[in-house]
Amino acid sequence: MKTAFELNGKSISLEIEPRETLAEVLRARCWLTGVKLSCEAQVCGSCTVLVDGLPVSACTYLAYEVRDKRVTTIEGLADSAGRLHPLQQAFLDHFAFQCGFCTPGMILAAKSLLDQNAHASDEEIIAYMSGNLCRCTGYLAILKAIRQAAVELQGHPKEKWPQS
Ligand code: FES
Ligand code: FES
Numbered sequence: 818m819k820t821a822f823e824l825n826g827k828s829i830s831l832e833i834e835p836r837e838t839l840a841e842v843l844r845a846r847c848w849l850t851g852v853k854l855s856c857e858a859q860v861c862g863s864c865t866v867l868v869d870g871l872p873v874s875a876c877t878y879l880a881y882e883v884r885d886k887r888v889t890t891i892e893g894l895a896d897s898a899g900r901l902h903p904l905q906q907a908f909l910d911h912f913a914f915q916c917g918f919c920t921p922g923m924i925l926a927a928k929s930l931l932d933q934n935a936h937a938s939d940e941e942i943i944a945y946m947s948g949n950l951c952r953c954t955g956y957l958a959i960l961k962a963i964r965q966a967a968v969e970l971q972g973h974p975k976e977k978w979p980q981s
Pocket of ligand 2: 919952
């Protein structure tokens with residue numbers, strides 16, 4: 818079936834199978850391998866992408882459901898000049914990853930949170946991020962990175978960064 822949607826700010830139209838998941842389509846047809854697959858059961862959050870600005874588990878979300886919607890993956894987060902999004906930079910600054918497998922999903926979930934709640938408290942950050950699991954870094958550095966990005970984003974005009 819033909820499915821048209823916006824992917825990282827660009828219109829795209831693909832012929833897909835109704836049974837294909839969004840993760841399969843993004844990885845195998847669009848070559849966006851920042852979408853990571855682990856549990857494939859909507860438990861770990863590593864496959865998180867944004868659909869109309871909200872996080873979804875791409876491993877179980879059927880691809881045709883993004884018809885006429887906006888999809889954002891980690892590859893779409895830097896600005897048009899290639900500068901990293903403040904969340905990406907903050908994860909680097911705080912060494913908030915080790916193997917990096919969970920990181921794209923973490924950053925996209927955090928972006929959705931800060932877009933909705935720029936002044937999120939630590940408790941709110943922890944609660945919102947509870948669906949994203951990390952097996953190797955520990956969560957304190959991740960929390961610090963999200964805090965730093967929240968502060969930085971408050972000083973930036975929102976339109977500077979691609980909208981999810
Ligand atoms: S791979 Fe999708 S939630 Fe784990
Ligand atoms: S950095 Fe390895 S799973 Fe999170």
